[in-house]
Amino acid sequence: MRAVWKPENVSAVQSSVNDAIRSGYSLEIVGNGSKRQLGRPVDASITLDVSGLKGIQLYEPEELILVVAPGTLLSDVNSLLESHGQHLAFEPPDYGPLWGQAGDRGTIGGAIMSGRGGPRRLTAGAARDFMLGVKAINGSGELFSAGGRVVKNVTGFDLPKLVTGSFGTLCVVVELTLKVLPKAPESATFVLCGLDVDEASTVIQDVFRDMTAQVSSAAFLPMDIACHSSVAEIQSMGESVTLLRLEGFGLSVMTGLDELSKVFRQSASTKILDKELSKVLWKEIGGAHYFALGESPLWFLSVPPACGAHLGKRLAQELNGRFFFDWAGGGIWFETPNNMDADAFRIRQLLAEVTGNDGHATLIRADERIRSVVSPFQPLPQPLALMNQRVRLQFDPDGVFNPGRMYENIHAD
Amino acid sequence: MLMPAPDSALLKRRGEFLNALRAIVPGEGVIDDHASLAAYECDALLAYRQRPMLVVLPETVEQVSQVLAYCHQVGLKVVPRGSGTSLSGGALPLEDGIVLALGKFNRILEVDLANRCVVVQPGVTNASVTDAVSDKGFYYAPDPSSQIICSIGGNVAENSGGVHCLKYGMTSNNILGVELVLMDGSILRLGGKHLDPQALDLLGLICGSEGLLGVVTEVTVRVLRSPETQRALLLGFADVESAGACVADIIAKGLIPAAMEIMDKTAIHAAESFVHAGYPLDVEALLLVELDGPPVEVDHFVDMVSATGRKFGAVSTRLSNSEAERKKFWAGRKAAFPAIGQISPDYYCVDGTIPRRMLPRALREIAELSEIFGLKVANVFHAGDGNLHPLILYNADLQGELERAEAFGAAILKLCVELGGVLTGEHGVGVEKRDLMEVQFTQTDLDQQQRLKCAFDPDGLLNPGKVFPTLHRCAEQGRVHVHRGEMRFPDVERF
Ligand SMILES: Cc1cc2nc3c(=O)[nH]c(=O)nc-3n(C[C@H](O)[C@H](O)[C@H](O)COP(=O)(O)OP(=O)(O)OC[C@H]3O[C@@H](n4cnc5c(N)ncnc54)[C@H](O)[C@@H]3O)c2cc1C
Numbered sequence: 001m002r003a004v005w006k007p008e009n010v011s012a013v014q015s016s017v018n019d020a021i022r023s024g025y026s027l028e029i030v031g032n033g034s035k036r037q038l039g040r041p042v043d044a045s046i047t048l049d050v051s052g053l054k055g056i057q058l059y060e061p062e063e064l065i066l067v068v069a070p071g072t073l074l075s076d077v078n079s080l081l082e083s084h085g086q087h088l089a090f091e092p093p094d095y096g097p098l099w100g101q102a103g104d105r106g107t108i109g110g111a112i113m114s115g116r117g118g119p120r121r122l123t124a125g126a127a128r129d130f131m132l133g134v135k136a137i138n139g140s141g142e143l144f145s146a147g148g149r150v151v152k153n154v155t156g157f158d159l160p161k162l163v164t165g166s167f168g169t170l171c172v173v174v175e176l177t178l179k180v181l182p183k184a185p186e187s188a189t190f191v192l193c194g195l196d197v198d199e200a201s202t203v204i205q206d207v208f209r210d211m212t213a214q215v216s217s218a219a220f221l222p223m224d225i226a227c228h229s230s231v232a233e234i235q236s237m238g239e240s241v242t243l244l245r246l247e248g249f250g251l252s253v254m255t256g257l258d259e260l261s262k263v264f265r266q267s268a269s270t271k272i273l274d275k276e277l278s279k280v281l282w283k284e285i286g287g288a289h290y291f292a293l294g295e296s297p298l299w300f301l302s303v304p305p306a307c308g309a310h311l312g313k314r315l316a317q318e319l320n321g322r323f324f325f326d327w328a329g330g331g332i333w334f335e336t337p338n339n340m341d342a343d344a345f346r347i348r349q350l351l352a353e354v355t356g357n358d359g360h361a362t363l364i365r366a367d368e369r370i371r372s373v374v375s376p377f378q379p380l381p382q383p384l385a386l387m388n389q390r391v392r393l394q395f396d397p398d399g400v401f402n403p404g405r406m407y408e409n410i411h412a413d
Numbered sequence: 414m415l416m417p418a419p420d421s422a423l424l425k426r427r428g429e430f431l432n433a434l435r436a437i438v439p440g441e442g443v444i445d446d447h448a449s450l451a452a453y454e455c456d457a458l459l460a461y462r463q464r465p466m467l468v469v470l471p472e473t474v475e476q477v478s479q480v481l482a483y484c485h486q487v488g489l490k491v492v493p494r495g496s497g498t499s500l501s502g503g504a505l506p507l508e509d510g511i512v513l514a515l516g517k518f519n520r521i522l523e524v525d526l527a528n529r530c531v532v533v534q535p536g537v538t539n540a541s542v543t544d545a546v547s548d549k550g551f552y553y554a555p556d557p558s559s560q561i562i563c564s565i566g567g568n569v570a571e572n573s574g575g576v577h578c579l580k581y582g583m584t585s586n587n588i589l590g591v592e593l594v595l596m597d598g599s600i601l602r603l604g605g606k607h608l609d610p611q612a613l614d615l616l617g618l619i620c621g622s623e624g625l626l627g628v629v630t631e632v633t634v635r636v637l638r639s640p641e642t643q644r645a646l647l648l649g650f651a652d653v654e655s656a657g658a659c660v661a662d663i664i665a666k667g668l669i670p671a672a673m674e675i676m677d678k679t680a681i682h683a684a685e686s687f688v689h690a691g692y693p694l695d696v697e698a699l700l701l702v703e704l705d706g707p708p709v710e711v712d713h714f715v716d717m718v719s720a721t722g723r724k725f726g727a728v729s730t731r732l733s734n735s736e737a738e739r740k741k742f743w744a745g746r747k748a749a750f751p752a753i754g755q756i757s758p759d760y761y762c763v764d765g766t767i768p769r770r771m772l773p774r775a776l777r778e779i780a781e782l783s784e785i786f787g788l789k790v791a792n793v794f795h796a797g798d799g800n801l802h803p804l805i806l807y808n809a810d811l812q813g814e815l816e817r818a819e820a821f822g823a824a825i826l827k828l829c830v831e832l833g834g835v836l837t838g839e840h841g842v843g844v845e846k847r848d849l850m851e852v853q854f855t856q857t858d859l860d861q862q863q864r865l866k867c868a869f870d871p872d873g874l875l876n877p878g879k880v881f882p883t884l885h886r887c888a889e890q891g892r893v894h895v896h897r898g899e900m901r902f903p904d905v906e907r908f
Contacts, residue, residue, distance in 0.1 A: 032889075062665045086666050116609075145854070148834070152800045156842065156850065157862045158620065185667065205527050223748075302611075331609075332607045387869075391615065
């Protein structure tokens with residue numbers, strides 16, 4: 001068992017990092033560990049548990065600003081914002097259930113450092129778009145700040161964005177400043193039943209191109225996925241579902257639903273899910289909870305949205321797995337039965353072929369053995385790999401933080 | 414404002430550089446005559462001028478790559494340039510460096526509405542992106558007031574905003590990918606038409622890096638469907654405090670309008686006499702709120718905003734009832750800068766952001782500073798996001814006024830930081846705010862930012878003298894591990 005250090009405040013984190021540097025130790029940084037199995041297994045000497053850095057430091061709803069310590073539970077952040085009619089618009093997903101954990105264990109630090117956005121990411125932006133400021137300790141043990149506490153700022157290099165989604169490979173974040181937004185008071189989901197994946201993709205593209213309804217999220221669940229929904233209306237349908245979420249003020253949601261009904265009534269059987277059911281549905285889509293019961297390798301592919309249907313279909317057919325898409329096709333979840341190498345090579349090859357090399361595939365779930373032999377993050381072309389490595393060295397020259405979590409460490413020559 | 418001292422050895426090799434660069438970009442691609450070079454001696458921060466050694470106008474990525482590789486090899490500094498509308502001196506040339514102007518990269522490469530994006534070369538103007546898709550009912554959201562001239566490459570470098578960025582974000586929130594040429598000539602592709610970054614978010618870092626990290630040679634931007642309706646409300650207030658409080662309350666009610674702009678009395682009067690927008694002249698502050706979306710929603714919000722206006726004592730309220738009227742409401746705000754140009758020989762545009770609730774205090778203190786410096790000021794600001802644009806009125810022909818205007822500007826920016834804000838909301842640091850960076854950041858903060866230079870441009874040849882108050886040395890092999898106190902560069906060059 002590797003030692004665990006659990007500093008409870010910023011200066012203790014800084015001392016921990018300095019101790020590690022002095023002793024030549026490397027650190028695996030964890031919050032509550034809800035996404036610890038995402039990425040390459042980290043070979044570190046010490047576990048640095050930062051879940052003790054908790055608390056809301058500043059919340060100014062009228063300024064749309066939240067300053068928070070990274071160990072704060074995401075669910076606590078969400079309920080605080082909710083009580084002021086606000087939210088994190090990028091809808092950080094809850095992946096815990098994918099590894100058989102209880103839901104809602106994640107911290108805000110984990111949500112930002114993994115950089116993942118949920119279904120609304122399609123139209124509202126990703127985690128990085130809401131990161132305004134950061135305080136962190138670099139691999140030389142220095143505490144630095146970047147960004148600011150206002151929503152509009154271009155002063156200096158945008159380190160808050162760079163740090164978002166870096167999986168703790170650059171620095172230990174000790175404070176985050178986030179932009180929060182008012183939450184739409186109403187929402188509903190328009191469901192088209194029984195379309196095949198190509199029809200679904202066409203419908204979604206038409207909606208975004210020609211219609212005025214304000215659709216915030218668009219997903220397609222084939223029948224073999226929809227039947228695992230916890231929303232009875234979807235689960236019992238026995239058909240695929242194409243899902244369009246509308247969010248806004250009551251009247252605009254209603255007008256949007258009317259428009260969709262008029263256009264699609266003729267061509268498909270349709271249904272409307274109310275606000276409460278929508279909430280449950282899009283949460284399970286964001287966290288891909290349909291795959292929660294299994295243990296087979298699970299991928300997420302980020303591709304141009306118009307490629308989603310074709311790629312999803314080919315993956316399912318050629319590799320005999322199950323898929324669904326979110327982000328209007330731009331995000332494909334794919335579960336493969338292959339427990340040897342998770343089909344990494346074939347999946348990335350298909351992605352390159354279908355998209356013309358525009359996108360990447362990330363292995364979200366797989367056992368440790370697979371994650372040490374195939375790269376969970378898509379290997380980068382040479383110049384980009386080098387640049388990632390060079391940037392990393394400018395934060396953490398000795399490779400103290402999360403060594404190998406994203407890519408195998410290439411040491412500076 | 415001091416720039417890095419020119420290197421006389423480089424100046425002497427001008428002829429050699431000219432020949433080599435002509436070999437890469439033949440024909441009219443390299444400008445060397447004195448008169449033509451003058452056109453490049455400044456950007457829109459007119460107070461600073463410097464004729465560059467040469468100007469190179471490449472037409473292909475290969476040429477950009479070869480030019481940079483050559484400059485890298487001979488140690489020649491490079492200042493990238495789009496349309497030259499930077500207000501912070503980002504494109505200010507160097508005497509011993511070349512300007513790499515991207516004006517010939519002016520093609521729209523692809524309109525892909527299935528993926529709701531457009532691929533453009535960096536020299537394309539901001540407005541032409543929207544022009545390319547407007548017949549299909551789409552538009553490109555970031556809309557700097559300079560949009561008919563400024564280039565997308567410049568927008569990416571400055572992470573430019575516009576009046577609609579409150580709701581739709583800045584440039585960085587609206588781009589999906591770039592092609593970037595590094596100082597050593599290597600070419601990187603970051604992003605594409607897919608949504609999330611692969612590995613580190615280098616695209617996020619490049620955006621707003623002010624031409625210090627690489628030259629952008631292609632940009633993929635996200636386009637949005639044009640809103641069904643847009644309506645504007647003009648609310649007049651007897652004092653700026655009430656206008657500010659009204660803005661805060663609108664947001665607190667859960668509404669993010671497409672735009673919220675405030676103008677103070679001086680700005681209102683100047684704008685009105687310049688374009689006759691129909692602004693009320695008996696108010697101290699004018700709040701312009703734009704709402705967009707489906708008609709039912711816009712109607713609902715119009716009522717809400719009007720009611721909020723009344724609650725905060727709006728003395729006049731007007732709603733645009735036609736597209737022509739909406740444009741007229743905007744005409745005054747959009748012409749605010751040139752309008753000030755009519756009432757004063759020169760003006761200096763400041764660009765800081767403050768937490769919105771600090772607005773009354775900021776305005777009070779700006780008024781006090783105006784007394785102290787003996788210069789008039791007109792205030793326009795992006796009220797929704799607290800981005801102030803005080804316009805300082807001065808006369809450059811009068812001895813010492815420019816310096817006084819600059820000192821006044823610097824005092825305003827320091828005030829912004831003191832109030833919890835930042836030095837620049839959208840115009841960038843450039844040379845203009847370079848020496849104020851230490852007001853907002855500690856040396857450690859700046860070191861961490863500057864180290865990234867070492868990853869992209871370890872020799873410091875790309876746009877040196879901008880953004881950071883000191884040059885940064887990159888240690889061997891790009892390693893800049895500075896252990897506390899050990900290696901503090903006491904002799905570091907300051908400008
Ligand atoms: C009247 C007026 C109104 C304005 N209004 C606004 C506004 O509302 N909002 C706003 O944000 N700004 C505004 N600006 C500022 C300015 O227009 C923007 O900063 C704009 O993005 C600059 O674009 P440009 O093409 O002119 O760039 P330039 O001025 O040519 O260059 C700006 C910077 O970008 C770098 N650069 C340019 N092209 C590239 C490239 N291809 N690769 C790498 N680096 C590059 C340059 O080195 C320089 O540092 C305004 C300016 C004026 C004059």
